Amino acid sequence: MVSTGIVRKLDELGRITLPIELRRSMGILDRAPLEIIVDDDRIVLKKYQPEDIFTGETDDLIEYHGLKVSKKSIEELAKIAGITK
Template sequence: MKSTGIVRRLDELGRITLPIELRRNFDVNERDPLEIFVDDDKIILKKYNPADIFTGEDMDDLIDYKGKKVSRKSIIELAKLAGFEITEA
């Protein structure tokens, strides 16, 4: 892991400010969602990219169904598995 040499303190609400250099380098803008991971004693932040719940692939054509992201491709495959005849447009 590479050190940036930047140290930040948590405020009274547990927040930190990401330096502008990091936000620019990682294309993180105001209000962008960040995903939080834990790896042993490390906290890892990653810019959130929604993915299909079935394949895990990042996709542009995701549909929100009951709070879950599903691609059109997965929906078509599931419909075919369920026995529906699908004509793709």
């Protein structure tokens, strides 16, 4: 990890503001979803990218019960279950 030297305080609601220069350099647009990851004693913010729960692929996703599954995984699961043509 690389330190940016930027220090921000939380406001009374627990929010922080990411500097515009940092958002621009990382390609983070206004209102972009960020994933919050806890790693030991670190809090990591990551640009959110939905992915297939089985393979991690990001193409052709379908939401099922709040989870993302790619069409390719669905086709492979259908073959395994013996329900394809």
